[in-house]
Amino acid sequence: MMSFLRRAVRFTTSAWFVSAVLGFITLWSIAATIVPQGDPTFGRALRWAEANPAVAPIAEAVGLHQAFTGTVFQVVVGLLALSTVLCSWQRTRVAIKRSRALRDAARLGASELVESHDVLIELAPGMDGARALSVAEDELRQLGFRTRSSGGALSSISSWIAPWGSPVFHWALVGIMLFVLIGSLVRSDGLIGLAVGEVKPDAPQSYGRLDEGPWHSWDGVARSFRLDDFEPRFTAGGIDRGPVPTVSILDAEGNVLKTQPVYPNKMLHLGSLSVSAPAYGLAVHLSLEDTSGVEIGRAAQLVDFDQTAPDGTIPLGAVPVFGESGATVALVHATVPLVAENGQFVEWLPKDSPARLVVMRPDDTVMSDSLVSQGETVEVPEDMVLRVVDVGWYSRLSILDDWTIPFIYGCMVLAVLALSVTVFTRQQFVLVAPMDRGASAALAVRMRLWRHAPATRTDIVNVLTRALSGEGDERE
Amino acid sequence: MTAEIIAMWVTVVIYVVATIMFVFGVIFEKERLTNQALLVTAAGLVPQLIAVGVRWVRLGHGPYIGYYELANALTLCTVALFVFTTWRNRRLLTTGIGIMPVATLMLGAAMLASKADFPITPSLASYWLYIHVAFANLAFAAFAISFGYAIAYLIRARSQDGVWARRLRNLPSQEIVDDLVGRFVLAGFLLWGIMIVTGAIWAEESWGRYWSWDPIETWSLIVWIIYAIYLHLRYMLRIPGQKLAWYAVAAMPIALFCLVGIPTVFDTIHAGYIGGVEGQIQ
Numbered sequence A: 001m002m003s004f005l006r007r008a009v010r011f012t013t014s015a016w017f018v019s020a021v022l023g024f025i026t027l028w029s030i031a032a033t034i035v036p037q038g039d040p041t042f043g044r045a046l047r048w049a050e051a052n053p054a055v056a057p058i059a060e061a062v063g064l065h066q067a068f069t070g071t072v073f074q075v076v077v078g079l080l081a082l083s084t085v086l087c088s089w090q091r092t093r094v095a096i097k098r099s100r101a102l103r104d105a106a107r108l109g110a111s112e113l114v115e116s117h118d119v120l121i122e123l124a125p126g127m128d129g130a131r132a133l134s135v136a137e138d139e140l141r142q143l144g145f146r147t148r149s150s151g152g153a154l155s156s157i158s159s160w161i162a163p164w165g166s167p168v169f170h171w172a173l174v175g176i177m178l179f180v181l182i183g184s185l186v187r188s189d190g191l192i193g194l195a196v197g198e199v200k201p202d203a204p205q206s207y208g209r210l211d212e213g214p215w216h217s218w219d220g221v222a223r224s225f226r227l228d229d230f231e232p233r234f235t236a237g238g239i240d241r242g243p244v245p246t247v248s249i250l251d252a253e254g255n256v257l258k259t260q261p262v263y264p265n266k267m268l269h270l271g272s273l274s275v276s277a278p279a280y281g282l283a284v285h286l287s288l289e290d291t292s293g294v295e296i297g298r299a300a301q302l303v304d305f306d307q308t309a310p311d312g313t314i315p316l317g318a319v320p321v322f323g324e325s326g327a328t329v330a331l332v333h334a335t336v337p338l339v340a341e342n343g344q345f346v347e348w349l350p351k352d353s354p355a356r357l358v359v360m361r362p363d364d365t366v367m368s369d370s371l372v373s374q375g376e377t378v379e380v381p382e383d384m385v386l387r388v389v390d391v392g393w394y395s396r397l398s399i400l401d402d403w404t405i406p407f408i409y410g411c412m413v414l415a416v417l418a419l420s421v422t423v424f425t426r427q428q429f430v431l432v433a434p435m436d437r438g439a440s441a442a443l444a445v446r447m448r449l450w451r452h453a454p455a456t457r458t459d460i461v462n463v464l465t466r467a468l469s470g471e472g473d474e475r476e
Numbered sequence B: 001m002t003a004e005i006i007a008m009w010v011t012v013v014i015y016v017v018a019t020i021m022f023v024f025g026v027i028f029e030k031e032r033l034t035n036q037a038l039l040v041t042a043a044g045l046v047p048q049l050i051a052v053g054v055r056w057v058r059l060g061h062g063p064y065i066g067y068y069e070l071a072n073a074l075t076l077c078t079v080a081l082f083v084f085t086t087w088r089n090r091r092l093l094t095t096g097i098g099i100m101p102v103a104t105l106m107l108g109a110a111m112l113a114s115k116a117d118f119p120i121t122p123s124l125a126s127y128w129l130y131i132h133v134a135f136a137n138l139a140f141a142a143f144a145i146s147f148g149y150a151i152a153y154l155i156r157a158r159s160q161d162g163v164w165a166r167r168l169r170n171l172p173s174q175e176i177v178d179d180l181v182g183r184f185v186l187a188g189f190l191l192w193g194i195m196i197v198t199g200a201i202w203a204e205e206s207w208g209r210y211w212s213w214d215p216i217e218t219w220s221l222i223v224w225i226i227y228a229i230y231l232h233l234r235y236m237l238r239i240p241g242q243k244l245a246w247y248a249v250a251a252m253p254i255a256l257f258c259l260v261g262i263p264t265v266f267d268t269i270h271a272g273y274i275g276g277v278e279g280q281i282q
């Protein structure tokens, strides 16, 4: 059992394994940028499948249309994560060893060095130890080593922090992968449409589209969103930011927690919430009244721009009309006919815009289909009327609730800092001390050149030998 | 516009001359000529900086948008890094034969691209733009230098005692050049990583999502992983220098493709930086 485990760990931490996994992710990702992502029976993905009948079945079979959310990718990234955990652990052990070696090297006295040297360089006759050290110092400096001399020895020792760059970097990668995974489990991510003045609670029924991770919970969420204003031409910092909504987040009592205009590069952030406003459209404000003109209820029908629709807009869902018994007696679809210019609808709020209201009975038969100006009414069942109060703007808010994001950024910053340590520091030590051997003198050298040393071991030995023994270069 | 274009053409001419000087200097073993080639290259930075500066003042933004500005900035950073590193270590002078042709070709391509003025769009209007693009440029420059060193390494490795070994004799030992390729890849990997991180933070601020597997995001990760594989082959497997050098040579064009090729080939919400229509995540 132990030996199987050990072999599995060795395999998972082997360079070939990690290179193969990284290589697979590379090829898979390239394929995923060629194969359109999304449902292969629909839209762009379908058109691609029809145009590439030879490879389409393979792409579909292996799940390339959902390349980054499908099983294949997740399993491979899981393997990479496992391997990175194991490797980070190994890197940590190496770092402990190296930084200990660096600290020991700094403490090593000249006499101990003489005993533990790994190279001996004979000195030319007549050259004494002090002179040899000074020559060696010059030579090492020329090779690019920063040297120090003390206690009759010469040393060039990199900081004990240097070896920690690699393990911290790898652990930070593990952190990123972990938090991305947790994020996908705890996140809620959805779209809410809000007409100006409208308030909607942060609850599943308010969302037009909602993706929730399996660990996401609505317990304790008691806030709501309000669209205070919509500026079709908003300028900030001298730049036209386009149509910009002003959004407020309210607490359970309706107190404003935060309010601001929301546009690209100016998200509304509150705790783990980020609110952006990716789209906008029109809103038909309707009022349901009885025959004596008393208002029974209000609703806003949200309308999206759509160049393919007959009048340039499509309704988002329908407004239900409830009768006295509480049952739905009609469904109303509202659109706003747009002005067309050069065969294109102008996606803007038309002046004095009337709304087109289609009133349907519960059995899907059309009761009326009419253009209704602002302030005018249309009849609905049970002797009620529906008044078009006005037509204005609506903003589609994208609401992301994910507390893992700052942790992901934290790990990214840590990875960058750790990698900077690896890039900008050397991992090496060179120790030199004179050694008296009676008739002849020599220089004892001990060195470890793990990473980014300015010269190789051979270079150092050659240069010192040439300078101190008066011999020619061995290598060249 | 005219002053800018004249300055740009002057730069192109200077870089072409510098490239020829490097090639002739190395082939005919004229050390003075290669030394002068470095001076000429450095001189080329002056009109290029003037052109960038003039345009910056006129448009109110730096070289961030459109192929012309992009390729110009990438070349500027590559040449500046080459001059800086070579100035500090003159023994690397002859690597100009690998780096200057690439820089000159890139600048030539920039001159063929549209020089239209693209305004800063709302999505781009952020200080993250400066940070993100700066790191993209620096990362590419580091990869381009690693490419140049790898070319020099390969040329010398192919004729150990032959004529090219003599022509490139002033270079540091093969081990050191090999190590330098690795160091520039590592530096580029770090800078590219910072580009990805700042891009993710910016995407969250601009579009509301830190990562959406858009082709540019995916390709920038691909390039990062390609270089990560290089670093593992180097530091874990200790693959022989020549194979690694070939790898570094092959990887650089992929990084270049990622920076300037993607918006041409793929539909991307990042099209804005190339002067196209940018999208939003709905």
Ligand code: HEM
Pocket: A012, A013, A014, A015, A018, A080, A083, A084, A085, A086, A087, A088, A165, A166, A167, A169, A170, A173, A422, A451, B189, B228, B231, B232, B235, B236
């Ligand atoms: C998650 C993806 C990974 C990335 C992006 C990555 C990146 C890097 C980078 C940039 C380096 C060079 C800088 C340094 O030494 O820290 C490196 C080195 C290294 N990595 Fe990774 N790595 C990853 C996963 C792994 C895994 C799974 C292993 C285990 C097989 C591993 C083992 C190593 C080792 C042993 C070194 C060499 C360190 C040395 O010799 O000093 N890495 N990696």
